[in-house]
Amino acid sequence: MEAPMPRRLLQIALVCLLAVTMLGAGTPSSSFDKIGHKLVCQCGCGQILLECNHVGCPVSGPMIDELHAQVATGLPETGVLNFFISKYGPIVLAEPIRGGFDNVAWIVPFAALVLATLGVALLIRMWHRRYARMQPAATAPPPDTTTNTMRDRIRRDIDFDS
Amino acid sequence: MPHPMPSFGSFSLLLALVLGAYTFLSGTFALWAISTGRQLAISAEHLRESSRRAGLMSFVAVSCAAFALIWAAFTNDYSVDYILHHTNRALAPAYKFSALWSGQEGSLLLWAWLLAAYGFVLRLRHKVDITLSAYASTILSAIQVFFLLILVFAAPPFAGVPGGVVPADGFGLNPLLQYPEMVIHPPMLYLGYVGFSVPFAFALGALMMRYPGEKWIHITRRWTMVTWLFLTCGICLGMHWAYAVLGWGGYWGWDPVENASFLPWLTGTAFLHSVMMQEKRGMMKGWNVWLIFTTFLLTILGTDLTRSGLVSSVHAFAQSSIGSWFTTFMVIVFVVCLFTFLYQRDHLKAENRLESLVSRESSFLFNNLILLAACFTVLWGTLFPVLSEFVQGSKVTMGPPFFNRVAVPVGLALVFLTGIGPLLSWRSTSLRAIRRNFILPCIAILATAIVLMACGVRPWKDDDATSSIYALVCFALGAGVITAIFSEFLRGAGVVRTQTGKNLAASIFLLVRRNTRRYGGYFIHFGVIVMFIGLAGSAFNQSKEVEMGFGDSVQLNGYKIVCQSYSQDSNANYDTDFALLDVYHGNKKITQLTPEKRFYTASQQSSTIVAIHSTLAHDLYVVFMGRNPETDRPIIKIILNPLVNWIWIGVGIIIFGTFIALVPPLKPGTRRVEATENSPLEAPNPKLEARPAFAAVDGSSHA
Numbered sequence: 060m061e062a063p064m065p066r067r068l069l070q071i072a073l074v075c076l077l078a079v080t081m082l083g084a085g086t087p088s089s090s091f092d093k094i095g096h097k098l099v100c101q102c103g104c105g106q107i108l109l110e111c112n113h114v115g116c117p118v119s120g121p122m123i124d125e126l127h128a129q130v131a132t133g134l135p136e137t138g139v140l141n142f143f144i145s146k147y148g149p150i151v152l153a154e155p156i157r158g159g160f161d162n163v164a165w166i167v168p169f170a171a172l173v174l175a176t177l178g179v180a181l182l183i184r185m186w187h188r189r190y191a192r193m194q195p196a197a198t199a200p201p202p203d204t205t206t207n208t209m210r211d212r213i214r215r216d217i218d219f220d221s
Numbered sequence: 222m223p224h225p226m227p228s229f230g231s232f233s234l235l236l237a238l239v240l241g242a243y244t245f246l247s248g249t250f251a252l253w254a255i256s257t258g259r260q261l262a263i264s265a266e267h268l269r270e271s272s273r274r275a276g277l278m279s280f281v282a283v284s285c286a287a288f289a290l291i292w293a294a295f296t297n298d299y300s301v302d303y304i305l306h307h308t309n310r311a312l313a314p315a316y317k318f319s320a321l322w323s324g325q326e327g328s329l330l331l332w333a334w335l336l337a338a339y340g341f342v343l344r345l346r347h348k349v350d351i352t353l354s355a356y357a358s359t360i361l362s363a364i365q366v367f368f369l370l371i372l373v374f375a376a377p378p379f380a381g382v383p384g385g386v387v388p389a390d391g392f393g394l395n396p397l398l399q400y401p402e403m404v405i406h407p408p409m410l411y412l413g414y415v416g417f418s419v420p421f422a423f424a425l426g427a428l429m430m431r432y433p434g435e436k437w438i439h440i441t442r443r444w445t446m447v448t449w450l451f452l453t454c455g456i457c458l459g460m461h462w463a464y465a466v467l468g469w470g471g472y473w474g475w476d477p478v479e480n481a482s483f484l485p486w487l488t489g490t491a492f493l494h495s496v497m498m499q500e501k502r503g504m505m506k507g508w509n510v511w512l513i514f515t516t517f518l519l520t521i522l523g524t525d526l527t528r529s530g531l532v533s534s535v536h537a538f539a540q541s542s543i544g545s546w547f548t549t550f551m552v553i554v555f556v557v558c559l560f561t562f563l564y565q566r567d568h569l570k571a572e573n574r575l576e577s578l579v580s581r582e583s584s585f586l587f588n589n590l591i592l593l594a595a596c597f598t599v600l601w602g603t604l605f606p607v608l609s610e611f612v613q614g615s616k617v618t619m620g621p622p623f624f625n626r627v628a629v630p631v632g633l634a635l636v637f638l639t640g641i642g643p644l645l646s647w648r649s650t651s652l653r654a655i656r657r658n659f660i661l662p663c664i665a666i667l668a669t670a671i672v673l674m675a676c677g678v679r680p681w682k683d684d685d686a687t688s689s690i691y692a693l694v695c696f697a698l699g700a701g702v703i704t705a706i707f708s709e710f711l712r713g714a715g716v717v718r719t720q721t722g723k724n725l726a727a728s729i730f731l732l733v734r735r736n737t738r739r740y741g742g743y744f745i746h747f748g749v750i751v752m753f754i755g756l757a758g759s760a761f762n763q764s765k766e767v768e769m770g771f772g773d774s775v776q777l778n779g780y781k782i783v784c785q786s787y788s789q790d791s792n793a794n795y796d797t798d799f800a801l802l803d804v805y806h807g808n809k810k811i812t813q814l815t816p817e818k819r820f821y822t823a824s825q826q827s828s829t830i831v832a833i834h835s836t837l838a839h840d841l842y843v844v845f846m847g848r849n850p851e852t853d854r855p856i857i858k859i860i861l862n863p864l865v866n867w868i869w870i871g872v873g874i875i876i877f878g879t880f881i882a883l884v885p886p887l888k889p890g891t892r893r894v895e896a897t898e899n900s901p902l903e904a905p906n907p908k909l910e911a912r913p914a915f916a917a918v919d920g921s922s923h924a
């Protein structure tokens with residue numbers, strides 16, 4: 060019996076999704092490379108594990124061997140990272156990616172940027188409005204002739220088109 | 222017989238401390254008496270002059286101390302603990318000199334010496350403004366006293382070896398510091414770091430005395446530019462040193478100590494931009510004062526981070542108790558700044574308001590916003606491990622992946638603003654002007670993006686799509702900014718040409734001389750963009766690591782590297798392991814590279830000497846990683862780093878631009894106009910008369 064059309068479409072979509080997922084699945088060597096760049100050598104050099112350039116480094120060699128072994132067991136990336144965290148502590152990760160308080164590290168810089176942008180935008184708006192309100196009272200005397208003369212000279216010195 | 226020099230050095234430091242304390246106290250009393258009109262036992266003016274002279278003498282005393290330490294290094298005086306730990310007999314003379322800043326105590330002495338030198342120049346030039354200079358001199362002497370207190374009581378550079386038994390030879394200098402750039406990189410960095418004390422002292426002094434007008438901003442801006450130039454050179458020399466010595470193929474690792482030098486650079490750059498708002502429109506006075514205060518506080522914070530052991534870094538000095546000295550000093554400085562600001566804040570009221578949302582003023586505000594966001598991000602990333610330990614009980618690593626992900630978008634926003642800002646006019650920009658100024662840069666951005674994609678830069682096909690997208694955006698925006706800068710030059714030169722009849726090159730020269738600040742600034746922007754283009758090249762790095770025997774070869778992106786031989790050598794200072802590698806491009810041999818690994822006998826430490834074949838397109842970067850203990854054959858790492866040379870070229874352009882911006886512009890009074898066919902004296906062109914800046918023309922080149 061022929062499957063109804065919506066069901067056939069669902070099957071096709073599932074096959075496509077599976078194909079895309081399989082295509083995206085990394086080979087062991089690419090997983091090794093990817094995870095190796097998320098870890099830091101613990102010899103104190105502070106370098107990414109796979110970029111530690113000390114030949115004979117007593118730490119990076121054994122760590123790389125451990126990484127090879129963990130990737131070979133077929134553990135997912137999170138599992139391999141958890142193995143390293145349990146052995147060396149969270150300091151082994153090159154960036155804070157454990158969730159919880161680690162998220163604060165990522166959120167705060169962007170939140171600060173967004174808030175500061177909004178703040179500056181509001182400030183510009185406020186100044187602009189205040190300037191517009193002050194416009195009719197343009198008959199007020201100039202604030203300080205000496206300062207204005209000096210500023211005019213500076214303007215002449217440093218600009219062409221003001 | 223014990224050497225007399227260490228005692229001389231210790232005495233000089235003590236004398237400098239006494240002179241510094243006298244400069245501070247007498248300066249404070251004199252300024253208090255002058256500002257309040259009180260009568261002292263001696264005239265306040267005499268006391269002020271006496272304070273100034275004591276300040277000048279304190280430079281001589283600190284110089285003597287620095288000389289004594291250098292002398293001890295050159296005479297192998299291992300009775301001094303510092304010399305024992307940072308030099309050895311076989312050390313080359315240049316590196317014996319650099320021992321002055323290679324350790325904690327020596328580098329603090331260098332700081333105090335440079336601060337005294339800056340103070341010396343300031344006090345010599347006191348006639349620029351006697352009262353303001355007196356305030357700045359007194360504030361500088363307070364900072365000087367702090368450093369001298371540390372040198373005398375907490376980290377004495379002339380302390381003897383424990384137990385009094387003097388070894389025959391020293392432990393040697395850290396091998397990573399035995400590189401020519403290391404002789405100039407730290408002094409440059411310190412000149413920048415310490416130099417920010419001077420604009421800080423002027424700003425705080427001007428605020429304390431309620432300085433009338435904006436002249437202090439002029440004086441401060443020049444000092445800040447010079448300091449900024451030193452810091453820029455210092456940071457970039459450090460980048461080049463990391464690239465050439467550390468052997469990991471990069472130049473910036475987001476190490477806490479690197480970050481510490483970058484933080485004041487960011488706020489100093491923000492100040493150099495926003496100060497124009499104060500000069501031209503009388504706006505952002507309080508903001509500018511706080512930018513200078515923050516810059517100085519960040520230099521102290523950076524020193525604290527490096528020396529307290531608060532954050533771990535390969536650069537950091539040994540952990541010591543002096544971190545608490547710096548924290549206390551930072552708190553005192555902050556309290557003084559805050560109190561002065563609150564007390565005098567009515568003096569900082571803006572004289573003008575923003576007239577239009579689309580104007581140079583608002584672009585400066587956003588420029589400051591982005592620079593401070595970058596500063597906050599770097600500071601946050603540097604200090605987050607400490608916060609994490611406090612909150613979670615465990616430290617985390619904030620490595621390059623974090624900074625690259627968070628700081629790169631901010632950097633690209635800065636590139637974008639670098640292009641937009643100079644194209645907007647003061648007060649307000651008309652829609653017509655926006656169309657006229659922005660059309661060419663927009664075309665350049667689009668054309669570059671299309672050409673790059675056609676040439677194969679397709680982020681959606683790359684494994685590391687994020688880096689490729691950032692690189693593509695950087696190249697496209699960079700092209701837009703460069704187009705904007707060139708069109709500004711051409712537009713200005715066109716007007717000069719019409720007025721003077723000179724050729725294009727002469728017109729550009731005249732244009733720049735007439736308005737050095739503006740066009741120097743454009744050169745600096747151009748240099749920054751060239752640097753960014755070089756940085757973006759890192760998205761396309763390639764590398765290989767191979768073991769190479771005699772005659773073995775390896776291919777990388779059209780290059781063929783053949784191992785000719787490998788051997789060992791040694792001298793009194795170090796043993797060397799090196800490989801001789803022939804480099805072919807196609808079938809043609811283009812060069813021979815000799816990467817080395819050195820083992821320093823005195824310090825029992827090793828370091829790499831990288832071999833680099835540099836072209837404008839890319840660097841072939843070869844590292845001798847060591848020998849395989851089983852086969853005894855060398856392991857060679859080859860990295861192809863695209864566009865790296867453009868980073869150093871960009872730095873050169875930035876330095877050139879800063880020098881131009883520092884040169885005083887031609888004064889209208891020096892004008893000597895000659896009649897030409899295009900601009901007869903009898904009939905001035907009314908259109909050109911309307912442009913005041915062009916009304917004054919350099920006549921010197923006609924003479």
